[in-house]
Amino acid sequence: MALDKPYQDIPGTTIFDAEQSRRGYHLNQFCMSLMKAENRTRFKANERAYLDEWPMSEAQKQAVLDRDLNRCIALGGNIYFLAKIGATDGKSFQQMAGSMTGMSEAEYRDMMVNGGRSVEGNRRIGEKR
Amino acid sequence: MAHVSASVYTSHVPAIGAALDLGKTGEPYWQKVFGGYEFSKQWIKEHRPDVIFLVYNDHANAFSLELIPTFAIGTAAEFAVADEGWGPRPVPKVIGHPELASHIAQSVIQDDFDLTVVNKMDVDHGLTVPLSLMFGQPEAWPCRIIPFAVNVVQYPPPSGRRCFQLGRAIRKAIESYDEDLDVQVWGTGGMSHQLQGPRAGLINKAFDNAFLDRLIAEPAELAKMPHIDYVREAGSEGIELVMWFIARGAMSDAPPEVVHRFYHVPASNTAVGHLILENR
Numbered sequence: 161m162a163l164d165k166p167y168q169d170i171p172g173t174t175i176f177d178a179e180q181s182r183r184g185y186h187l188n189q190f191c192m193s194l195m196k197a198e199n200r201t202r203f204k205a206n207e208r209a210y211l212d213e214w215p216m217s218e219a220q221k222q223a224v225l226d227r228d229l230n231r232c233i234a235l236g237g238n239i240y241f242l243a244k245i246g247a248t249d250g251k252s253f254q255q256m257a258g259s260m261t262g263m264s265e266a267e268y269r270d271m272m273v274n275g276g277r278s279v280e281g282n283r284r285i286g287e288k289r
Numbered sequence: 290m291a292h293v294s295a296s297v298y299t300s301h302v303p304a305i306g307a308a309l310d311l312g313k314t315g316e317p318y319w320q321k322v323f324g325g326y327e328f329s330k331q332w333i334k335e336h337r338p339d340v341i342f343l344v345y346n347d348h349a350n351a352f353s354l355e356l357i358p359t360f361a362i363g364t365a366a367e368f369a370v371a372d373e374g375w376g377p378r379p380v381p382k383v384i385g386h387p388e389l390a391s392h393i394a395q396s397v398i399q400d401d402f403d404l405t406v407v408n409k410m411d412v413d414h415g416l417t418v419p420l421s422l423m424f425g426q427p428e429a430w431p432c433r434i435i436p437f438a439v440n441v442v443q444y445p446p447p448s449g450r451r452c453f454q455l456g457r458a459i460r461k462a463i464e465s466y467d468e469d470l471d472v473q474v475w476g477t478g479g480m481s482h483q484l485q486g487p488r489a490g491l492i493n494k495a496f497d498n499a500f501l502d503r504l505i506a507e508p509a510e511l512a513k514m515p516h517i518d519y520v521r522e523a524g525s526e527g528i529e530l531v532m533w534f535i536a537r538g539a540m541s542d543a544p545p546e547v548v549h550r551f552y553h554v555p556a557s558n559t560a561v562g563h564l565i566l567e568n569r
Contacts, residue, residue, distance in 0.1 A: 167444075167516075167517055170520060170521055171487070172486045172487030172488030173483065173486050173488050173520070173525050174525075176442065178443065178444075185354055188349070189353060189354060189355075192354075194374060195350070195372055197372075229485075230486060233485055238442060239485040240348040240349040240442055241353075241354075243348075243349075244349075246374075247373065248374065253304060254304065257489040257558050258489070258490070260486055261487050261488075261489050261490060262487060272490055272554075272555040275494070275555075276491060276492025276560070277488065277492065278491075278492075282491060284521075
């Protein structure tokens with residue numbers, strides 16, 4: 161029997177379940193390596209060469225090079241691991257989260273100060289607001 | 290004998306730690322957050338426990354995908370502060386309580402909760418931000434701390450009900466420890482927030498405030514809420530709230546005294562919720 165995944169109808173959300181974790185294992189472990197200062201230095205010096213040391217898919221490597229966090233997540237990345245890339249780039253968690261929403265940094269920050277994204281219309285795909 | 294005197298609940302947003310460490314607490318944006326903890330800092334001076342049993346989650350710092358324990362209890366004498374990628378927070382190292390931690394591990398494992406026992410573990414903002422919020426910036430943390438890490442990174446985390454039952458087993462374990470220790474149990478994480486995808490930034494004030502009401506009044510009922518309700522209503526990272534049930538379950542069955550309650554949006558991407566409950 162297939163695993164029950166009741167969360168698949170939530171818009172704009174990817175749940176990091178066992179399947180995603182399996183898909184993203186090497187991508188996330190690469191991110192984990194950036195917790196060491198010397199690895200951050202090596203990565204920044206030549207990102208492509210550093211990524212080529214990892215058994216990641218070409219699509220995963222390209223998503224990292226593009227800093228496309230939505231793509232990274234689709235390919236099995238988890239935000240807490242991907243945050244290590246943001247840390248290496250000197251980005252805050254708010255900048256990283258905002259980058260996935262299609263909003264500018266200022267728009268996203270203002271939305272949060274004004275109470276955040278409403279859950280109304282965001283519970284289910286296709287839900288009317 | 291040891292006893293549980295009180296429980297503390299709080300969000301553990303990393304940006305709160307950064308604001309403290311970078312001296313930004315006086316800025317209007319952050320004043321609204323830290324203002325909610327002024328009472329708590331005074332309260333903890335007057336109710337300083339011997340030991341804090343601190344429930345939190347690791348955020349891919351101590352545990353990578355190599356090892357994903359659902360419940361991990363820190364039994365070491367001390368725990369270093371993790372470098373999460375921005376450099377370690379400039380906060381004191383954490384001094385454990387190996388004797389009590391080992392006693393709790395033995396007791397709850399025999400009560401059917403299969404904990405992972407950890408003797409080496411760096412602790413991240415999930416543990417240090419709550420300490421900073423309650424104690425400010427001391428040279429050393431003023432009490433011993435038992436880190437208790439819960440997996441909420443890879444789905445599924447444990448259910449709220451399982452956490453609540455575990456809290457009860459932890460209470461029993463603490464109450465069977467011979468030394469006369471005042472123990473607080475803290476539950477951290479939440480409240481509503483989502484850090485990923487186009488739905489990032491989700492906040493649900495109605496959900497959060499109802500959660501606070503019901504955590505106080507009817508925790509056993511609230512603990513039955515399924516994972517999907519957290520994800521849908523409180524965001525993919527709002528599911529951290531299951532950890533609060535461990536602290537709530539560790540409290541007496543009698544209604545607690547609510548000594549402090551605070552709620553504010555936002556701190557960075559997150560709704561900040563905070564409660565202090567005392568056993569009567």
